[in-house]
Amino acid sequence: KKRFTLISIFYIWAIILNAQDMFEVRPLTTDSAQQGFASWSPDGKYIVYQYSDRWDTKGNNGLWKISEDGTGAEQIYKGIAEHPKWSPDGSYIVFDADTGNSIKIIPSDGGTPINFLPDSIRINKGGLPRWSPDASRIAFMESTTLSLCVHDIKAESTKRIFKKEGMLPLPGCWTNDGKSILVALMDRESRKSTIWKISPDGKENTLIKGHHENLYRYIALSPCGSLLVYAAMEGRYLGLYVMPSNGGPSVPLAVTPNAHNEAPSWSPDGKRLAFNSTRSDAFNIWIMDVDINRIKRELGIQ
Numbered sequence: 001k002k003r004f005t006l007i008s009i010f011y012i013w014a015i016i017l018n019a020q021d022m023f024e025v026r027p028l029t030t031d032s033a034q035q036g037f038a039s040w041s042p043d044g045k046y047i048v049y050q051y052s053d054r055w056d057t058k059g060n061n062g063l064w065k066i067s068e069d070g071t072g073a074e075q076i077y078k079g080i081a082e083h084p085k086w087s088p089d090g091s092y093i094v095f096d097a098d099t100g101n102s103i104k105i106i107p108s109d110g111g112t113p114i115n116f117l118p119d120s121i122r123i124n125k126g127g128l129p130r131w132s133p134d135a136s137r138i139a140f141m142e143s144t145t146l147s148l149c150v151h152d153i154k155a156e157s158t159k160r161i162f163k164k165e166g167m168l169p170l171p172g173c174w175t176n177d178g179k180s181i182l183v184a185l186m187d188r189e190s191r192k193s194t195i196w197k198i199s200p201d202g203k204e205n206t207l208i209k210g211h212h213e214n215l216y217r218y219i220a221l222s223p224c225g226s227l228l229v230y231a232a233m234e235g236r237y238l239g240l241y242v243m244p245s246n247g248g249p250s251v252p253l254a255v256t257p258n259a260h261n262e263a264p265s266w267s268p269d270g271k272r273l274a275f276n277s278t279r280s281d282a283f284n285i286w287i288m289d290v291d292i293n294r295i296k297r298e299l300g301i302q
Contacts, residue, residue, distance in 0.1 A: 161202030
């Protein structure tokens with residue numbers, strides 16, 4: 001057992017040394033099952049993530065909460081669950097449930113899931129739900145018309161606000177002022193995306209220029225609002241890149257030979273970035289310690 005552990009540690013460090021990471025990284029989870037799509041609690045102390053194992057016989061599939069130092073993992077929801085997002089007020093977690101065929105909310109400590117969307121709204125293979133900064137609305141993609149939607153929790157109303165023929169409007173996040181939703185607009189045939197800023201009523205939309213031609217999806221805005229991290233395909237693998245949030249050139253943030261790096265999630269203080277990576281031959285969560293000022297210097301941002 002000790003020999004296996006030493007070999008595993010050596011292998012992980014070899015991967016780290018060969019990676020094109022801008023900053024130091026470390027694994028948060030190390031299970032052979034898929035563990036990913038991290039979301040930080042508003043106080044930065046915990047991360048919620050999905051656990052997915054097609055051969056699961058122990059009931060581990062679902063949502064788990066773990067301390068930011070990798071200790072105290074606790075299951076808070078049993079069942080097929082994906083893309084969890086912690087509400088900005090810390091009270092709830094929204095996620096894709098039922099193998100991506102519905103969207104539900106649970107209390108952040110676990111509990112009975114809540115169905116909140118009307119029956120007229122269909123979800124298939126996930127809607128990627130995203131909270132507004134004041135936790136009053138949730139943006140997501142519905143499947144019947146492939147539209148970007150916004151659900152108002154207090155009013156219990158849902159509106160389709162944006163669609164484009166042949167495209168998937170994949171919500172990434174809201175801007176910090178709540179006035180726009182950042183969306184990766186993916187071509188259904190080429191699977192390439194562009195980034196758009198769309199108002200919650202759908203009346204205004206702006207293309208953010210400057211990213212990779214092979215941008216895929218999974219975009220994340222820094223807490224300060226100045227930086228945007230996204231996943232782009234280089235060859236057969238996804239890497240993470242960072243660019244100014246209003247457009248411009250990008251620099252590599254986490255790129256690993258023969259491995260995917262995707263689904264970035266900023267800590268509330270902007271000093272860490274959680275992301276999915278297959279760099280250790282398993283689908284796990286890694287943490288990068290981030291120096292935003294250095295990134296800004298490399299991008300030429302004042």
